[in-house]
Amino acid sequence: MLFIIDRNADTSAQNQLREQIIAAILNGQLPAGTKMPSTRKLAKNLSLSRTTVVLVYEKLVENDFLIALNRSGFMVSDAAVSHLPMAVKLSPVRTSIDWKARTDALLSHQRNIVKPANWQDFPYPFVYGQPDASLFPLPAWRECSRQAMSQSAMRDWASDAVTADDPELIEEIRTKLLPKRGIYAGAEEILITMGAQNGLYLIASALMKGGVRVGIENPGYPDARNIFEFCGAALLPLEIDGEGVVVGDALKSAQMVYVTPSHQYPTTVTLSEERRAKLLDAASSRDLLVIEDDFESDTNYTGESVPALKSQDGEGRVIYVGSLSKSMFPGLRLGYIVASAGLIRELRALRRLIVRHAPSNNQRTTALFIAQGYHDAYIRKLHNAYGERWEKMRAGLDNHLPGMTTVPSFGGTSFWIRGPEELDAELLATRALKEGVVLEPGAVHFMQAEEGRRFFRLGFSSIATNRIDEGITRLARLLDLR
């Protein structure tokens, strides 16, 4: 019986050995009744301390995988395999069904942002929306997670909450996060979502069925476009200029409108005071519903931070979508919707059908992370790190790609670049990879890909500050600007 212990592995030798013995039992290589090698012998073979092996065996006895024979070692128990049904052989699948034809055609044909899966292996990754893991306060998260797993806390979150959210997380969002955006909401006006993306899906699925006309920024967020389309909306492209989304005739026939006022996606321009007022007036006079995606809530590196559009919403027309992906980590999949209690009620009923609720343990851990000030400290840390990179980016772009940054940008985590007339950004991206530079072609952000051919985006949340200038220099070289 051969076991291999990898000393460089992340899990202890003890865990490795336990896992391998269990696998051997479950896969039938160690059938019930098999006598296990003596702890002394096995310890010697694997050059482990005998105690380690003893501990592993004892744990396996606890778990009914082994039986301890008095004074004569250990044996594989039959309890371990009693639950395995007779293996059933599958006859190879005979007919193959045309799934594409049976499923919604949109699914496999939508255009999405794609980055090279191995973007982390490139020296100059100007990718967007991926966190810099080195900045995340992992020990703090561990500590909060530990607290959330206490016996009594567990009682709160083990069972199926059906439609309920963790009241502690709601309270933290309500009293600590929303006030920083100028929003003062009641608990009944907040719904926890599986990230901002899930928030958009819930809103679209509840409100856009059957061709509801939705104004959407163009260029804009491709996932929003895809979600709204899938949910049955008819999309009206809205132009973007230096003050953000243009509030004009294109909006006349709309019933809903989707905007990213804090930093327009992908151009990063902040919606001006005048435009905000104009948009809210239009909403009020034309009975419009406004979806505010505050995905990059507070990333202004120069001057005051601008409160959310929702903070000026006197009629309950603004449906606010918030995210914890940027301020925690994207893999956590947590976000929230703030809207009138009446809408939240409907969205809660819909969420019940789709996911019931976000995982309770993560809700509680995040609540503690906010309550104990770690979230706030992390935001400030990010803000400083990104602010520094933003300055470097701006300087680098002014020096090496003069006149190509399109809008007066003063925040966000990326720059939106308009290349020369004849540029094909897709081609540029391919050639850039060879130089170790990862950038994102802009076409996918436009409803008509062709309009976006010359645009590309440079994100700076993942690239080291001291790599920025060289990365941009290499780009300039590819663009034959030097």
Next chain:
Amino acid sequence: MLFIIDRNADTSAQNQLREQIIAAILNGQLPAGTKMPSTRKLAKNLSLSRTTVVLVYEKLVENDFLIALNRSGFMVSDAAVSHLPMAVKLSPVRTSIDWKARTDALLSHQRNIVKPANWQDFPYPFVYGQPDASLFPLPAWRECSRQAMSQSAMRDWASDAVTADDPELIEEIRTKLLPKRGIYAGAEEILITMGAQNGLYLIASALMKGGVRVGIENPGYPDARNIFEFCGAALLPLEIDGEGVVVGDALKSAQMVYVTPSHQYPTTVTLSEERRAKLLDAASSRDLLVIEDDFESDTNYTGESVPALKSQDGEGRVIYVGSLSKSMFPGLRLGYIVASAGLIRELRALRRLIVRHAPSNNQRTTALFIAQGYHDAYIRKLHNAYGERWEKMRAGLDNHLPGMTTVPSFGGTSFWIRGPEELDAELLATRALKEGVVLEPGAVHFMQAEEGRRFFRLGFSSIATNRIDEGITRLARLLDLR
């Protein structure tokens, strides 16, 4: 400045104090520049050790909430509040929008299972689907969670996986869980979902739009009925008898069929060999797709466990939905779909729009929980505990409610009871609560509520074994059977 330390609270005095100081700073009760009380004074007031207070202050300095003044105590820093925008007062909402009229009417009008929120406070809770927290191996879960939060593991799960699942979890499901159901699948045939419920939603949303005709067990799972209806399916009720779902004319016009072969929901009857063969033949000859909801995969307390229908699927027509809610805890919201790679691809694209993916940290923790044998041990523990309760239930029902258990039940975590002709189970449930007994009226499981008036369900996953007999006795008394 008043802080209150609750010695019986679950969080340490240190955490409580830190939280309260942060709250006071963020809520403006401790404005920037405020001098904090000396550690000696505060420790005395709260009768805490001075070290505790010092530790709290130092942590708050680390997090930029306080500034340490050399030799003269601590002061509230302005960094802490620098991110608060000027408070914006909301004018009270003027118009109120009719959200019910704007959202899908189905949402707020669907019939759902409702249990008293405080069911845990009743001595005889015959509720269904809630775990017995006292049986869950919390220390094991903590250990796996700790391992999943190691620096290197974190790198795997912090970033947005977009459409990918944790390969380690897929591998554990593929090699350890599915073989126990007789299923041998490739990694490309498995999709991780936010619980079985989310699995059903993904399938329905991808395959049932525009009135696809779906056969559904009646009585059956109300959530499935609600999801399919919401996604646009036309439902065909299928009768249930002692062998499970009846494969007859009702199925003739169906394009898809939803079944719970392992233990029919809610009757717990297991689908017979003959019926399985008949169903798969019908599927093959009529080009039917079969959704197998294996929600209670392996809860037979007498005799062999029956492999999944999917294990006999030679044509890739069976779409298998598995759940980890029962075998981990429902609050975790994890499940999986096993189907042809072609369908999994489409469902993955759809999941991207809805939630992207299940939280990565929970995927990794669960993978470790399975890999290290804790899952298997827990299943056996549950199996023994539930088996014991099941025997007690059967004995109690035979003694006190003779002839009311409808089908030859030999598993599951509940009993399905047909009361006397004239019984109104809703009324019974209300009266039972006064006796401390919680039961679930059956009407909600029927497409026509009236058909189910006399039925009710007694779950036994949450009630203590020694309470079962008395609980049933009280029920019998209410039914005037003694």
